[in-house]
Amino acid sequence: MQGLQDSEWRGCREIMESMLTADLMSLKDTVTGGLIVVESREEAINTILCYSQSALELLKRRKVSRDIIFSYLAKQGVVFPPSSEKSALVQIALEYWKESKVAVEKVNPKGIDYETLGEHFCRWFYQLWNSQNPTLNVEQETWGPQHFWEDTKLNFLYYTSVQNCEEFLGSEISSHRLLSLVKDEHLFFNPNMDGGGLKCACSPYGLVVVAVAGTIHRGTVCLGVFEQIFGLIRAPLEGSNWKIKFVNLNIKGQNVLEQVNSSLKPVVKYNKKELEGFYNGM
Numbered sequence: 001m002q003g004l005q006d007s008e009w010r011g012c013r014e015i016m017e018s019m020l021t022a023d024l025m026s027l028k029d030t031v032t033g034g035l036i037v038v039e040s041r042e043e044a045i046n047t048i049l050c051y052s053q054s055a056l057e058l059l060k061r062r063k064v065s066r067d068i069i070f071s072y073l074a075k076q077g078v079v080f081p082p083s084s085e086k087s088a089l090v091q092i093a094l095e096y097w098k099e100s101k102v103a104v105e106k107v108n109p110k111g112i113d114y115e116t117l118g119e120h121f122c123r124w125f126y127q128l129w130n131s132q133n134p135t136l137n138v139e140q141e142t143w144g145p146q147h148f149w150e151d152t153k154l155n156f157l158y159y160t161s162v163q164n165c166e167e168f169l170g171s172e173i174s175s176h177r178l179l180s181l182v183k184d185e186h187l188f189f190n191p192n193m194d195g196g197g198l199k200c201a202c203s204p205y206g207l208v209v210v211a212v213a214g215t216i217h218r219g220t221v222c223l224g225v226f227e228q229i230f231g232l233i234r235a236p237l238e239g240s241n242w243k244i245k246f247v248n249l250n251i252k253g254q255n256v257l258e259q260v261n262s263s264l265k266p267v268v269k270y271n272k273k274e275l276e277g278f279y280n281g282m
Contacts, residue, residue, distance in 0.1 A: 005055075008055035008097045011093065011096070011097050012052070013049065014072060015068055015069065016045050016064075017041075018072070019064075021041055024041055025038075026063055027044075027048055027061055028048050030061060030063070031047070031048050031051045031052055031058075031061075033137060035135060035188075036220075037220045037221065038190070039222065042194060043192070046190060046193060046194075050123065050126060050127050051138065055094060056094060059093060069086065069093060072093070073093060078092060078093075078096050114200050114201075115200050117208065117210075117242070118198060118200035119198060122198060122210065125230075126189055127141070128141045128142075129143070129182055132179055132182045133183065133188060134186070135219065136188070144175060145171035148244045148245075149235075149243050150171050151169065151171075152170065152171045152175075152244055152245060152247070153247075154166075154167070154168040154173075154174035154177060154249070155167055156177065159253060178247070185218075186219070187216055187217070187218055190214050190215045191212045192213055192266050196267035197213045197266060198210075198212050199271075206233070207231065208233075208242070209230070209275045210229070211227070211229045211268040213225065213227045213228075213266035213268050213269075215266060216251060225252050227249075227269065229246075229275075230244055231244070231247075232245060
């Protein structure tokens with residue numbers, strides 16, 4: 001999966017926000033093969049964005065009509081012939097997003113926006129992680145310990161009928177345990193990257209903490225919610241890529257949620273000060 005760039009992600013989101021709910025849900029079923037059940041428009045949009053291989057593929061979908069793309073471009077102030085066919089509007093939108101990306105890079109070529117970094121990391125990670133689920137029938141990207149530091153630590157806490165806790169140390173075993181959740185148990189992690197579902201913090205030394213909350217699915221069943229916290233450190237000898245230093249994964253099953261008010265979207269419960277405590281302990 002190639003995935004969407006930041007500007008494409010924002011543009012496609014805005015386009016889908018103007019779609020009818022029925023069309024949006026139908027588009028979600030087309031993109032995921034009907035294997036993912038969502039409970040809101042927001043979850044549907046996030047799922048579509050995560051599972052679209054490219055902006056071009058998404059815009060070419062039948063439910064994304066010419067009129068919707070036309071209205072979006074007009075709202076952005078993009079000048080184009082009113083008689084343009086859908087195929088031409090798609091190319092105009094892609095070029096507009098490409099120019100927007102270049103403009104942002106020129107404004108801030110060296111500085112790092114850690115909120116944007118966290119958002120980009122989550123899109124990459126969950127797309128990569130979920131692609132290992134064999135029931136989704138999507139192209140599997142390369143998963144493995146190369147994305148983790150050798151001394152990575154994984155803390156896995158899950159609540160079903162009782163509380164269970166697992167701890168792993170090392171890139172091989174940590175990556176393998178995470179892989180087993182999607183490959184063997186066929187789980188699908190749907191992050192809520194809006195409305196408090198994603199929070200980030202950064203230390204003066206460049207350590208970054210990314211916290212995300214979302215729902216967990218198996219096929220057409222929503223099993224519960226999760227909260228996941230990542231510690232990221234840049235690897236200067238490996239192309240300055242960001243690698244995972246630690247992962248805290250907290251899962252609550254549906255039977256636990258029924259005891260509380262679960263009508264709201266999953267949100268990260270930590271504030272920024274509390275997130276800073278994670279990298280202080282790294």
